[in-house]
Amino acid sequence: MSDKNLKDILRKVNQFKITDNTDIVELINSLKDTGFNAKRLALACEIYKEMINTLGCVKFFGLAGALIPAGLQRVVYDFINEGYIDVLVTTGANLTHDLAEALGFQHLQGDFDPNGLDDKYLHREEINRIYDVFMPNKVYEGIEDFVSKLEIPDIQMSVSSFLKFVGKQLPKNSYSVLRACYDKDIPIFCPAFTDSGLAMQLGFHNQKLNLNHFKDMLEMVNIAWDAKLAGMCIIGGGVPKNFIMQSLQFCPNSATYAIQITMDRPESGGLSGASLREAISWGKINEKAKYSTIISDATIALPIILWFLKKTHK
Amino acid sequence: MSDKNLKDILRKVNQFKITDNTDIVELINSLKDTGFNAKRLALACEIYKEMINTLGCVKFFGLAGALIPAGLQRVVYDFINEGYIDVLVTTGANLTHDLAEALGFQHLQGDFDPNGLDDKYLHREEINRIYDVFMPNKVYEGIEDFVSKLEIPDIQMSVSSFLKFVGKQLPKNSYSVLRACYDKDIPIFCPAFTDSGLAMQLGFHNQKLNLNHFKDMLEMVNIAWDAKLAGMCIIGGGVPKNFIMQSLQFCPNSATYAIQITMDRPESGGLSGASLREAISWGKINEKAKYSTIISDATIALPIILWFLKKTHK
Amino acid sequence: MSDKNLKDILRKVNQFKITDNTDIVELINSLKDTGFNAKRLALACEIYKEMINTLGCVKFFGLAGALIPAGLQRVVYDFINEGYIDVLVTTGANLTHDLAEALGFQHLQGDFDPNGLDDKYLHREEINRIYDVFMPNKVYEGIEDFVSKLEIPDIQMSVSSFLKFVGKQLPKNSYSVLRACYDKDIPIFCPAFTDSGLAMQLGFHNQKLNLNHFKDMLEMVNIAWDAKLAGMCIIGGGVPKNFIMQSLQFCPNSATYAIQITMDRPESGGLSGASLREAISWGKINEKAKYSTIISDATIALPIILWFLKKTHK
């Protein structure tokens, strides 16, 4: 590496300023030339924007973590509704919470130290804790009621087909992720579906149900296979990250854009915290890809990215 | 809380000493009266020991993370072989790596900074990185070869039945987790099985395969339902943690013992990092349960726990 | 706790929406009724706002971490200039980097994977790395030149008096933290001053220098002692956090407002990651205090807080 190269590679840090006229676009543009996670957040915004603007790019979105109970249902809804997602991979828990909100139930939150409420007391009151967010047990009764009335068209349909079927039953004017994906014809994959409250209710009521998980797997590979260009945004790692990644190995060019927002780190070897760079060795991300990992709670980073995208993408 | 109570609750910190005669049992006993994660590790050892010694306690073991590529296959093998596990819940990735080792393939490691090896170069050399551990692509050919010869008895069998069938095909004298569970008649549940290299090969070779994930889910609930006493050891969170937890809600007494080893934390609301105390609100762990979370890489903590258990449990 | 209480404590999660009209104030207000770190960020904004609006509240600001090299010099400058800080406690490193920028030197950043630049190569090129931000060695020559010309009025003055003296020498129109504090007559405490490049240059040039650290300590206690109301904002923990905390034990009411932004966690017992709640036991924060810890990189959270404060505080 010559001196000339070094000058090209290293640029002045931008000592940016917040002014009366600062808006989200200007802030993100300012952060691009800073350091640490502020810069990574700005790069992620840039990459997502380019991913949206690139014709034919298939945008995979992996969603783990309890974002819907935490109040981000409409943020995820907007990603779908605005066309920022082509394929959604998520957890059964997220779908269960989404369904609960769609059915008119609400998650609760408390305005105090998370240790203030005794978990034994909550148990007796039949209120379940997700850190500082809470879900009453009676929500499950509502889900059970909904599930018991479902007339499942095919007990061996794929999970994604089943989720589409569920989405169709939900109120049109809700901010449900399930409904929005149905409306937009966006497939939802949920490889660990049976690891959820929704699937448990389904299983209890339909002892012969055998939703075909392998069909989903093959469909997902086909989508990747057919994608001329691919990009991904990974929230929180987990099964959604791996499922997208394993499929993109079959994409002719693998991923050209990649974003992940996580609190996990690489050093203990789990996939959730693995660097995106590592995915190049596997052929999940291509050598020329643009990628950015933000070490941040997604409840902070994801609304900012959405805000930036809505302002820049018309 | 009266003064008397405070004296009972707070005890002198043990300023322990490492001597020529220190062995693992003495060390762990010393750490019980210290603080921070050293104490939590000692408590976890104690809890696991009690769990083993309690007649009729069903021991659930959740295994996420890349422990087998990192050299802990025989550690997990010993947990099974020694009778420390009654039900194993794990990821498809772990099973894929386990199968690879059972078929005679090896994982590799490098003795240098993880950044030293360029991922683009690795890609061209067809070597996949898992932080500082590596798996050549040719391993997949071996797995494909194995999979292509499998005569699956029932394409709608449960995943756990299928994994038992796979275990039976593997060499008896290996340290394979799949084989050990077959030999010991310990069920392996893998709710996100299709999220793995092994399942992909299976799906490619058997387009009609539809392993019944719901059957697994119901079986797991039945095991929990029938357990008079239950305990769990969770490595790394993820789907295995949630799957065990959701089932234990149906155990009459929920869990009486709980250990988790993870680098994840509660603050961003994901289940992997959720406190065990929180599980009391859900009825997954009972109010009188003994529990301990160790914030540690499992590659450090798990061998220590095994070492302690093998020395104390005869 | 009665049912009535539970209803008061637990409120509906706000499924907020980003619209065309969203501004930073509305966003933060929306996040107040969500969960996880988004909520904590919103609470921190609220608390800081109240702290500013409370007459007579002395606002302590603890600044650890490399914010100035990362491009946040003007953000910190604005906190000072807008009157959001009454007492600054920071590290010698931050002051060294602030001085460098004030003298016209620049920090550099690279737009690629942090592993892309070999550290051995950087060493030969005399460029020092701070993760993805860089400082050429020649900056030290500039600092040395500045230091060699200083005519220190009293070799036994306190560190804070010395820093005021330094601030006075710096260009008026800079965004230097040192200069801004001089202009606003805000004391800067730096308990570990000799742990910095600036102090090393000073020591080499003034072998008899003995800046009085104990004087600073007593002055800081006096400020706390005299404060009718006190609040603190802690960035990153470290010595600044502890120094503010130990002084507030002597504040008649201890702190009434407390914010911390950190990536550290409580479980391994270090003060940087300690919960703010724990500070109540020590009498550093009072029983009725409002407090919020945000688990976030400060490069993301701090500009957002500033943005909110500038918009709401006129």
Next chain:
Amino acid sequence: MSDKNLKDILRKVNQFKITDNTDIVELINSLKDTGFNAKRLALACEIYKEMINTLGCVKFFGLAGALIPAGLQRVVYDFINEGYIDVLVTTGANLTHDLAEALGFQHLQGDFDPNGLDDKYLHREEINRIYDVFMPNKVYEGIEDFVSKLEIPDIQMSVSSFLKFVGKQLPKNSYSVLRACYDKDIPIFCPAFTDSGLAMQLGFHNQKLNLNHFKDMLEMVNIAWDAKLAGMCIIGGGVPKNFIMQSLQFCPNSATYAIQITMDRPESGGLSGASLREAISWGKINEKAKYSTIISDATIALPIILWFLKKTHK
């Protein structure tokens, strides 16, 4: 990089086994050829062993974090007493807690969830919390009593000289770090000394005290300057890490061995979590150095390293 190189660099992962005959030396030797933090722990053991066995290597030990309250006083004592440390750099808090134990006071611990004890109640009972370890306020009275009787020989002596003087006053048969360093003539540097309970008591009783921090700084540089070979072990980062690092820039060969044990990570740019590799760019660690960072609570990793060293170093 040729194929031949790759074979040299990547070696088989050791699927190690815990047997009846496993001792700490065998375990560590097994872990050397594994992955993730288990491997890093084994490498750290190896590096420390080599550092001890290398004639003329000056061993710097940086100690941040609350290890003494957590029960590791005798572990640190042994590192000193066995000759594994030549220069100690630590925090004022550690020295305060060390003094407390040396004066016969005790730290307390509770055997329950850290959230079980209300901090407001603790405040009223005058018991201070350090996560799950506790220190009664009356300890400060004991320290005050000790401090008030000290006849400080020179109010402008260096902090390290003062700490030597304190060590001399302490009981010979204690496991005090201060006393052990006095006995072994090992300097203790404490750059942020005034950031501690001990220094506060000193300052209150000796209003004219002006311990010379710059003298320490210059002495530390001289020690580094004179070191033909240097190594370091960093516990927890903070000021001790930076102070050792800044001095080693003046060591002709900079550090040849480096170990750090921390829970901090590099991504948010703070020095505590900075990679050791990064220190090469600064000339703090040399290009041929052996180094290992263990992401672990030091309460787990440090006793293991000591155990290994005591068994292998006779």
